[in-house]
Amino acid sequence: MNSNNKSNEKITELDTKTVTPEHDIFIIGGGINGCGIARDAAGRGYSVFLAEADDLASGTSSQSTKLIHGGLRYLEHYEFKLVREALTEREILWRVAPHIIHPLRFILPYHKGLRPWWLLRLGLFIYDHLGITNGGGRKKLPTSHSISLASTEEGDCLKQNYKKGLEYSDCWVNDSRLVVLNAMDAHEYGATIKTQHKCIGIERHAEHWSVTLENQLTKQTEVVTAKVLINAAGPWVDDIIDLVSNVDKKETATKANNIRKVQGSHIVVPKLYEHDKCYIFQNDDDRITFAIPYHEDFTMIGTTDYEIDSDPRNAKITESEIDYLCNAANEYFNTQIKPEDIVSTYSGVRSLYNDGASKAQETTRDYVLQIDENSDFKAPLLNIFGGKLTTYRRLAESMMELVDDILGKENNHWTEHAHLPGGDYAIDDKQKLHGLFKYDYGFLPKGVITRLMRNYGSKAALILGKAESEAELGIHFGHGLYQKEVEYVIENEFAIKAEDILLRRTKLGLRFSEEEKEHLQQWMENNTH
Numbered sequence: 055m056n057s058n059n060k061s062n063e064k065i066t067e068l069d070t071k072t073v074t075p076e077h078d079i080f081i082i083g084g085g086i087n088g089c090g091i092a093r094d095a096a097g098r099g100y101s102v103f104l105a106e107a108d109d110l111a112s113g114t115s116s117q118s119t120k121l122i123h124g125g126l127r128y129l130e131h132y133e134f135k136l137v138r139e140a141l142t143e144r145e146i147l148w149r150v151a152p153h154i155i156h157p158l159r160f161i162l163p164y165h166k167g168l169r170p171w172w173l174l175r176l177g178l179f180i181y182d183h184l185g186i187t188n189g190g191g192r193k194k195l196p197t198s199h200s201i202s203l204a205s206t207e208e209g210d211c212l213k214q215n216y217k218k219g220l221e222y223s224d225c226w227v228n229d230s231r232l233v234v235l236n237a238m239d240a241h242e243y244g245a246t247i248k249t250q251h252k253c254i255g256i257e258r259h260a261e262h263w264s265v266t267l268e269n270q271l272t273k274q275t276e277v278v279t280a281k282v283l284i285n286a287a288g289p290w291v292d293d294i295i296d297l298v299s300n301v302d303k304k305e306t307a308t309k310a311n312n313i314r315k316v317q318g319s320h321i322v323v324p325k326l327y328e329h330d331k332c333y334i335f336q337n338d339d340d341r342i343t344f345a346i347p348y349h350e351d352f353t354m355i356g357t358t359d360y361e362i363d364s365d366p367r368n369a370k371i372t373e374s375e376i377d378y379l380c381n382a383a384n385e386y387f388n389t390q391i392k393p394e395d396i397v398s399t400y401s402g403v404r405s406l407y408n409d410g411a412s413k414a415q416e417t418t419r420d421y422v423l424q425i426d427e428n429s430d431f432k433a434p435l436l437n438i439f440g441g442k443l444t445t446y447r448r449l450a451e452s453m454m455e456l457v458d459d460i461l462g463k464e465n466n467h468w469t470e471h472a473h474l475p476g477g478d479y480a481i482d483d484k485q486k487l488h489g490l491f492k493y494d495y496g497f498l499p500k501g502v503i504t505r506l507m508r509n510y511g512s513k514a515a516l517i518l519g520k521a522e523s524e525a526e527l528g529i530h531f532g533h534g535l536y537q538k539e540v541e542y543v544i545e546n547e548f549a550i551k552a553e554d555i556l557l558r559r560t561k562l563g564l565r566f567s568e569e570e571k572e573h574l575q576q577w578m579e580n581n582t583h
Contacts, residue, residue, distance in 0.1 A: 075262040077101040080280035085115040088286035089236035090450040096243035098466050107252035109554045111233035114288050116558050117402020119357050122444050123224035136420045140444045142190030151477040153511030154228040160332045161208050163216040168336045178222050198222035211327035230558035234547050235474040249548050261432045285437045289315050289366040289405040312439050314408050319371040319401040320356030321379050326389050335386050343382040355379050366403035407439040421449045476511030502534035517542045532570045533562050
C-alpha cells in the first residue's frame with residue numbers, strides 16, 4: 055500500500071469520530087504575543103482558550119528593557135518597515151494604556167571615534183519623521199534636538215570629555231502589566247485564560263486539535279479541543295513544533311531550527327543621577343546600552359545580546375555580561391560601578407527569527423508568522439517567530455487576518471482605539487485623575503498612590519473602594535502592598551503565587567525581604583483556593 059493510501063485511511067478513521075471543537079482558537083503561551091492575540095480574537099467574537107505553563111509574562115515578556123520604542127539602532131540594519139510600524143504603534147499604545155506607558159526623553163552623548171555626528175543627527179531626523187506622511191509615526195511626542203552637556207544636569211553625571219549630545223523621545227512601559235491587561239481584556243470578552251497549565255500532549259485530527267493540559271499545581275489533566283492552534287510559546291516555539299511533528303508521525307521529522315535564542319541581561323544599581331531622563335550609550339562593538347531610572351531609587355542598565363542553546367528557563371546573567379554592562383556604564387558615568395554594587399539582575403531570552411545573520415545583534419527583530427498545514431490534515435498550526443513588545447498589537451492583527459481567512463470570517467480591526475483595562479482616560483487627563491486620587495485617598499503615602507495609578511489607572515478605585523484609612527485596606531504586607539490589592543490581583547489578574555504578585559503584578563519584589571515574601575506566600579496559601 056502506498057503512503058497516500060495510508061494517509062487516506064488515517065483521515066477516514068479520524069473523520070468517523072465526530073467531534074465538535076469546544077473552541078475556535080487554542081493559544082499556547084501567556085506572553086505578550088499570546089495574550090495580545092487572545093484579546094484581539096475574543097473581541098472579534100471567537101471562542102478562545104489560552105494556556106500558559108507558568109504565570110503570565112513569566113518568560114521573555116517581563117525581562118525586557120521596559121521600552122515602547124521604534125528601535126533607533128534598527129535603522130542601521132535598514133529595517134525601515136519595522137521601525138515605521140513600531141513608531142506608529144508607540145503612540146497608539148501610549149493612547150490606549152496611558153497608566154502603564156509614559157514618555158521618556160533619552161540623552162545620546164556624542165562619543166568621538168564612534169558613529170559620526172552627522173550620522174547620529176540624520177538617524178534621529180529619520181526617527182522623528184518616519185511614517186508621519188502615512189498617518190503614523192510621532193504625533194504628540196516632542197522631536198529630537200542637540201543638547202550641550204557642559205554645566206547641565208544631563209551632563210553633570212557624565213565624564214567631562216562628553217561635551218555635546220542629542221535628545222529624543224521614546225516611551226517606558228510596565229512590560230508584565232501590559233501582558234496582564236491584555237489577558238484581562240481577553241477574559242472580559244469571554245476568553246478562557248489558564249495559567250500553571252502545561253501542554254503535555256497535542257493531537258492533530260482531520261479538522262480539529264486535541265490538546266492535553268496538566269495543571270502544574272494539582273497535576274490533574276484535561277483535554278481541550280479547538281479548530282486552530284496558535285503557537286505563541288516564545289523561546290519554546292520550536293519545542294511545540296517538534297511535539298506536533300512527532301505526533302503527526304512524520305517519517306523524516308527533524309528538530310526545528312526556526313529561531314535563535316538570544317539572552318538579554320540587565321543590572322540594577324543604586325541610582326547614578328537625580329533627574330528623570332534616560333541615556334543611550336554607544337559601545338565600541340557597535341552595540342548600544344541604555345541607562346534608565348528604575349523604581350525611584352535605582353538605575354537599570356542593559357541590555358546584552360548573548361546567544362544561548364540551553365533551556366530559557368535557566369536564563370541567568372553571566373560574569374562576562376556583568377563585566378560588559380559595568381564597563382559600558384563606566385565609559386560614560388562619573389560614578390563608577392562594580393559587580394558588588396549590583397542590587398539585582400534579570401535575564402530574558404528573545405526568540406529571534408533565524409534569518410541567517412552572522413551576529414545576534416544583526417538578527418531581525420521583526421516577527422514572522424507561519425502556517426503549518428500538514429498534507430494529511432486540515433487543522434492548521436500557526437507559529438510565531440520573533441516579535442517585540444512595541445509591535446505586539448500589530449502582530450495580533452496580522453495573525454487574526456490569517457485566522458479570519460481560515461475560518462471564513464470578515465476581518466475586523468478593533469484594538470487600535472480600544473483602551474486596555476484602567477486606561478480609559480485621555481493622556482492629557484492623567485495628572486487630573488492622579489490629583490483626584492490624592493484628594494480622595496490622602497491618608498495613603500504619595501508613593502503608594504503614584505504606584506497604584508501607574509499600575510491600575512482608573513481600576514485603582516476598585517482596590518481602594520470607600521476606604522478612609524490604611525486599616526480599611528487590610529493587612530499591610532510591606533512597602534505599600536495591602537491586602538485589598540492582593541485580593542484584587544488574585545481575583546482579577548490571574549495571580550496564584552506570591553512571586554506572581556511581587557515580580558509581575560506590582561514589581562515590588564525588588565524591595566521585599568525574604569521574610570516578607572514568605573509572609574505573603576503563607577497568607578495566600580491560607581486564604582485562597
